[in-house]
Amino acid sequence: MRGPLEGCCILVSGASIAGPALAYWLHRSGARVTVVEKAPELRPGGQLVDLRGVGRSVVARMGLDERVRAAAEANYGLSFVDGRNRPRGTLRAEDFGGDGPIAEIEILRGELSRVIHEATAADVDYLFGDHIAALEDRSDGVDVTFASGDVRTFDLVVGADGAHSETRRLAMGEDAAHLAHLDTYLAFWTAQNHLGIEDWTYIYSEPGRTMGMRAILDNSRVMAFLSFRGGPPAYDHRDVATQKRIVHARAAGMGWECAQLLAQVDTAPDFWFDSCAQVRLDSWSRGRVALVGDAAYCSSPLTGHGATIALVGAYVLAGELAAGPDDHRAAFERYEERLRRWLVDVHGLAAGQGQMMTPESGSGIALRNNLVRLARYVPGKSLLMRSQMRISNGFELPDYSVSTVPAG
Ligand SMILES: Cc1cc2nc3c(=O)[nH]c(=O)nc-3n(C[C@H](O)[C@H](O)[C@H](O)COP(=O)(O)OP(=O)(O)OC[C@H]3O[C@@H](n4cnc5c(N)ncnc54)[C@H](O)[C@@H]3O)c2cc1C
Secondary structure, three states, X not given: OOOOOOOXXXXXXXXXXXHHHHHHHHHHOOOEEEEEEOOOOOOOXXXXXXXXXXXXXXXXXXXXXXXHHHHOXXXXXXXXXXXXXXXXXXXXXXXXXXXXXXXXXXXXXXXXXXXXXXXXXXXXXXXEOOOEEXXXXXXXXXXXEEOOOOEEEEOEEEEOOOOOOHHHHHHHOOOHHHEEEEEEEEEEEEEEOOOOOOOEEEEEEEOOEEEEEEEEOOOOEEEEEEEEEOOOOOOOOOOHHHHHHHHHHHHXXXXXXXXXXXXXXXXXXXXEEEEEEEEOOOOOEEOOEEEOOHHHHOOOHHHOOHHHHHHHHHHHHHHHHHHOXXXXXXXXXXXXXXXXXXXXXXXXXXXXXXXXXXXXXXXXXXXXXXXXXXXXXXXXXXXXXXXXXXXXOOOOOOOOHHHOOOOO
C-alpha cells in the first residue's frame, strides 16, 4: 500500500488492543508492520469493555463500528445484592440513557481484540509465540533479537505489551519505578451461568472483598470477578499459579454464590489477575522505540478507560508518524504533547473507585448500596455522569486523513 510511511518497517510488540489498532493505522499509511505476541495465539478473556466517547469515534474511523456492535453484549443493569441474592441497590442502563455507568456499547475485551486482529490479519505479519529478547537501538535502525533466535532490523519498534511491558524495560530500564499501585486487586474468569442470569450483573460485597458475575455470550456464561484491597504486590506478575492461590485465599469463606464461582477458577480458560496500578512515565519513547496503550500510560481497570486510551493512543501515534515520516523523534514528541493532558484527567477517574467497588467495612457496604439505590431517584441524575462523560469525550481526535490511504 502506498502512503507516507511506505518503505518503513515497524515492529509492534503485543497483540491485544493497542498493538493491532496501531498496526491497522500504520498499514493504512503504507508501513510494513510486524506484530509479535508472546502468547501462542490471540488471548481470550477480560471483562466487558465500555466503548464510549472518543474511543467509539476511533472504532468508527476504523470502519469497525458494525463489527463491534455485532460482537457487543447486552447489559441492562446491575444489582448489588446481599448474601441471599436480594437486590440492595440497582442501576439500570435506561436510567442514564446509555451514558451512565452502563455504556451503550459493551464488548468483551477478547472480542474487541479479535475484531481488530481480523481487520488487520491480511495486511500485517503476526508472529505468535515469540517475543523480543534484546533490542539494540542504532542511529539508523533497531536490531531486534527474538526469543526464537531470529535477528531482524526495523526502522522503529513500538511496545504495546501492557502494563508490565518488557519493551519498556528493555528500552528504558526497570519496571518498578513506573508503576503506581492503587491498593486494589482484580481477577476475572469465565464461569457457568448457574443462576440463569439474563443480561444483568450481580455484585456481592463483604468488608474488603467483592465478587460478582455478569451474564455474557447470550447468557450462556458469566464473567466472574473478584476484587479485594491490599498493598503493593509481593508475587511475580507472570506466575499464574500463585495468582490463583491468592484468589482462592482471599475469597475463601465468602457467602452468596462465591464458592460456586471460585470452584471454577482453576479450570477457566481465560483467568486474568492483576493489581490495579497506573503507569507513569516521563517520556513515552527513547530513540527509535516508543510505547503505546497500557505500556505507556496504563490508567488501571478502575478508570474503565483502558481500551479507549489504547485505541486513541494508537490512532495518534500512527497519525503523527505518518504526518512527519522523516522525523520520528518529532512525531513521538507530538504524540505525547497531544495526549498527555487528557490522560492526566483519565488517570484521575480511578480516585475512590477501589473503595466504591470494595468498601472495607459493613457500614461502607451499606452506604454504597444506599447511594446506588437512591441514585435513580435524583432529579437530573445525568448531571452526575457529566464529568465522567466530559473526560471520555475530552480529547479531540486530530484529522489524519490526508496521510491515510482509504481502507481496501
Ligand atoms: C488476557 C487479558 C485480559 C485482560 N483483562 C482485563 C480485565 O478484565 N479488566 C481490565 O481492566 N483490563 C484487562 N486487561 C487489560 C486491558 O486489555 C488493557 O488495559 C487495555 O485494553 C489496553 O490494552 P493494551 O493493548 O495496551 O495492553 P494489554 O491488553 O495488556 O495487552 C498486552 C499484550 O501484550 C502481550 N505481551 C505481554 N508481554 C509481551 C512480550 N514480552 N512480548 C510480546 N507480547 C507481550 C500480552 O500477551 C497482551 O496480548 C486484560 C489484558 C489481557 C491481555
